Structure formats: structure tokens, C-alpha cells
Amino acid sequence: MIHAICVAGARPNLIKIKPVIDGLESLGAKTTFVHTGQHYDEAMSGVFLHDLGLRQPDRSLGVGSGTHAEQTARVMVAFEPVVDELRPDVVVVVGDVNSTLGCALVAAKSGAMVAHVEAGLRSRDWSMPEEVNRVVTDRVSDYLFAPSADAVANLQAEGYRADQIHLVGNVMVDSLLTNLDKAIGHDTLARLGLRAGHYALVTLHRPANVDDLGVLGHLIDILGCLAEDIPVVFPVHPRTRARLEDLAVPAAVTLVEPCGYLDFVALEHGAALVLTDSGGIQEETTVLGVPCLTLRDNTERPITVTEGTNQVVGRSPERVLTAARNVLSNGWPKRCPALWDGRAGARIADVLVGGVPQRRLRPSDLGAG
Numbered sequence: 001m002i003h004a005i006c007v008a009g010a011r012p013n014l015i016k017i018k019p020v021i022d023g024l025e026s027l028g029a030k031t032t033f034v035h036t037g038q039h040y041d042e043a044m045s046g047v048f049l050h051d052l053g054l055r056q057p058d059r060s061l062g063v064g065s066g067t068h069a070e071q072t073a074r075v076m077v078a079f080e081p082v083v084d085e086l087r088p089d090v091v092v093v094v095g096d097v098n099s100t101l102g103c104a105l106v107a108a109k110s111g112a113m114v115a116h117v118e119a120g121l122r123s124r125d126w127s128m129p130e131e132v133n134r135v136v137t138d139r140v141s142d143y144l145f146a147p148s149a150d151a152v153a154n155l156q157a158e159g160y161r162a163d164q165i166h167l168v169g170n171v172m173v174d175s176l177l178t179n180l181d182k183a184i185g186h187d188t189l190a191r192l193g194l195r196a197g198h199y200a201l202v203t204l205h206r207p208a209n210v211d212d213l214g215v216l217g218h219l220i221d222i223l224g225c226l227a228e229d230i231p232v233v234f235p236v237h238p239r240t241r242a243r244l245e246d247l248a249v250p251a252a253v254t255l256v257e258p259c260g261y262l263d264f265v266a267l268e269h270g271a272a273l274v275l276t277d278s279g280g281i282q283e284e285t286t287v288l289g290v291p292c293l294t295l296r297d298n299t300e301r302p303i304t305v306t307e308g309t310n311q312v313v314g315r316s317p318e319r320v321l322t323a324a325r326n327v328l329s330n331g332w333p334k335r336c337p338a339l340w341d342g343r344a345g346a347r348i349a350d351v352l353v354g355g356v357p358q359r360r361l362r363p364s365d366l367g368a369g
């Protein structure tokens with residue numbers, strides 16, 4: 001039976017890796033859960049282990065925060081000896097964060113196969129660090145697990161072999177569907193004094209939105225206008241928290257700490273509208289049938305627009321507020337992409353355990369040294 005190292009580093013990775021670990025273990029595979037420590041606060045990591053029922057990591061790399069180069073390099077330096085020692089058959093990485101890239105690069109130069117879960121997503125916006133991470137991780141991966149047909153099309157257009165590409169659905173949705181009833185049973189809304197269907201939920205953490213005080217201040221002004229129509233609740237990511245301290249946030253915009261997973265899913269489920277720059281939240285709102293406005297110029301998840309509840313509205317106050325008021329008055333159609341059904345982790349495990357290994361071409365395959 002295969003041995004898979006399953007890697008997570010940042011908040012959304014924990015949500016994505018759990019169904020893969022479960023799927024592999026249910027088929028009898030051995031898994032080693034590695035947490036790089038890219039996110040480390042209790043509110044960004046520990047609470048997710050608890051809420052998702054993830055065991056404590058088998059290996060914690062403790063890399064912490066830093067510049068892109070520092071963080072990616074620390075991930076690589078800390079992960080290499082783990083791979084050398086454990087000699088896994090496959091290393092599974094998820095998503096598009098620096099930990100994904102660092103571990104994929106290390107694994108690609110080891111004897112292990114590399115599996116990328118959430119392969120093929122493209123924003124075509126090279127100013128996003130995640131776009132670099134996605135493209136490079138796909139390039140060094142043997143197994144490309146795509147969440148949607150558009151991701152498959154991107155991979156085909158980039159010339160990947162058909163036998164590397166597996167359309168498996170969305171692991172984020174697996175976790176959402178597994179935990180939805182438990183989340184709805186939480187008293188989250190009551191604790192925050194919110195009524196289901198009568199508030200807007202906001203998250204912002206993309207560098208393009210929050211690193212520049214002018215841009216963030218402009219977005220906060222928009223939220224202040226929206227709060228005249230409907231209560232606005234905003235769980236604040238640590239990257240954003242530091243910048244908000246230098247801005248006057250209208251009292252009608254309720255800032256709260258980052259939420260645990262179950263609390264956040266409860267908030268999404270009860271929201272009249274979600275405004276976000278998150279990737280995963282565009283997907284979750286689609287499955288929940290909750291309208292989502294993405295405060296960016298593009299998305300790597302266009303399927304949530306064409307087959308979901310998402311609209312990409314940029315940052316112009318007129319456009320955002322018009323879209324918000326339209327959704328609040330008229331609602332938005334509920335649709336869900338194919339295979340976003342809670343079985344992605346099982347499909348991935350089937351391929352990894354049962355499939356014939358598909359290797360990238362290596363120099364040795366070509367007869368070189």
C-alpha cells in the first residue's frame with residue numbers, strides 16, 4: 001500500500017487536505033500529515049484542526065512568516081529532510097500558497113511522485129503570488145487533480161498529458177458538506193447579534209486589496225456605505241488587521257477576530273450577501289447558494305461565476321454598491337458545478353491508490369544522466 005505525505009501550511013490548506021487524508025486512509029494507505037507552520041496562530045491553524053477533526057500534525061515544520069523567498073526557502077529546507085527520511089511514494093500538496101510551492105519543488109527532486117490538488121486554476125494575473133505558485137506547482141507535479149472543467153481546459157491548453165489530468169471535483173466542498181449541519185447548529189449568529197438573511201459578511205486579505213492603505217481605506221469606505229443598508233460583519237485576517245489599525249473604520253462595520261471554520265461556515269450560510277477577495281469563499285458561497293461579490297479584477301475560479309453565485313465586481317464604489325443592492329433586492333440564481341458533491345477526496349484517493357503511476361518525464365527517462 002502507498003505511503004503519502006499530505007501537506008498543509010495555511011488556513012485553507014487544512015480544509016482541503018482533510019478529505020484527501022480521509023480518502024487515502026479509508027483505502028488503507030499510510031499518510032503522514034505535515035504542517036509547515038505558514039499559519040500558526042490558534043485562530044488561523046489550531047482551531048481548524050479541532051473543527052475539522054484533523055489529528056495533530058505528524059511533522060510540524062514551524063516555518064512561520066517572512067518574505068516570499070524567506071518563507072518558501074524555509075519550507076524547502078525544513079521539508080527536504082522529512083522527505084529524505086520518510087521516502088514516501090507520493091507527496092500531496094493542495095492549493096496555491098508558498099507552502100504548496102516549496103513542498104512541491106522539494107518532492108519533485110526526490111524519488112516521490114507529486115500530486116497537486118486544485119490543479120489548473122489560472123487568474124492570468126501575474127501580480128498575484130498565488131498565480132506563480134499555481135503554475136510552477138502544476139509544472140512539477142505528476143498528478144494534476146482539477147476541481148472543474150475550466151481547470152482541465154487550462155491544463156490541456158498548456159500541454160499537459162491527458163493521463164496526468166484528473167477531474168475530481170472540489171475538496172473544499174467535501175469539507176463544507178461534511179461540516180455544514182454541525183456549523184449551522186452553532187450559536188454563531190446569536191453570539192454576534194445577527195439575524196439569518198439580514199447581514200453582509202466580508203473578508204479581505206489579498207495583498208492587492210489590503211497592503212496599500214489607500215486601497216484598503218477606499219474599500220472600507222464602500223463597506224461603510226453598505227452598512228447604511230444592512231449590518232456588515234468582517235472577520236479580519238491577520239495581514240489585514242495590522243493595516244486597519246491605521247484607518248478609521250465606521251462603527252457600523254463590525255470587525256471581529258478571524259473565525260474558526262464552523263463559525264465561519266455558519267456565518268456564510270446565514271448571510272444575505274458575501275463580499276470577499278478569498279478564493280475558497282467564492283466556492284463555498286456557490287455551494288451554499290449565497291450571493292458573492294468578489295472585490296478583485298479577476299478570478300482563478302471563473303466556474304463560480306458561470307455556474308455559481310459569484311460576480312467579479314472590482315473595487316469601484318458604484319459597481320460594488322449597485323451589485324450589492326441588486327442582489328439584496330432581487331437575489332441571485334443558485335447553481336452548482338458538476339462533481340462539487342463531497343466526493344473529491346475519495347476520487348483522488350482512488351487515483352493515487354489504484355492508478356498506474358504517471359511520471360513526469362525526467363532526464364533519466366530520456367537517457368540523460
Ligand code: UD1
Nearest residue numbers: 010011012038039040041044065066097098129130238239
Ligand atoms: C497566505 C497565502 C494566500 C492565502 C492565505 C490564506 C501565500 C503567498 N499567500 O496569505 O494565498 O490566500 O494565506 O489565508 O502563500 N500572520 C499572523 N498569524 C498567522 C499567519 C500570518 O499574524 O498565523 C500574519 C503575519 O504578519 C504575516 C501575514 O499575516 O506576515 C501574512 O501571512 P502569510 O502566510 O505570509 O500570507 P497570507 O496573507 O496569510
Ligand code: UDP
Nearest residue numbers: 011012015235258259260261264278279280
Ligand atoms: N475561513 C474561516 N474563517 C475566517 C475566514 C475564512 O474559517 O475568518 C475559511 C473559509 O470558510 C474558507 C477558507 O477559510 O474555507 C478560505 O481561506 P482564505 O480566505 O484565508 O484563503 P483563500 O481561499 O483565499 O486562499
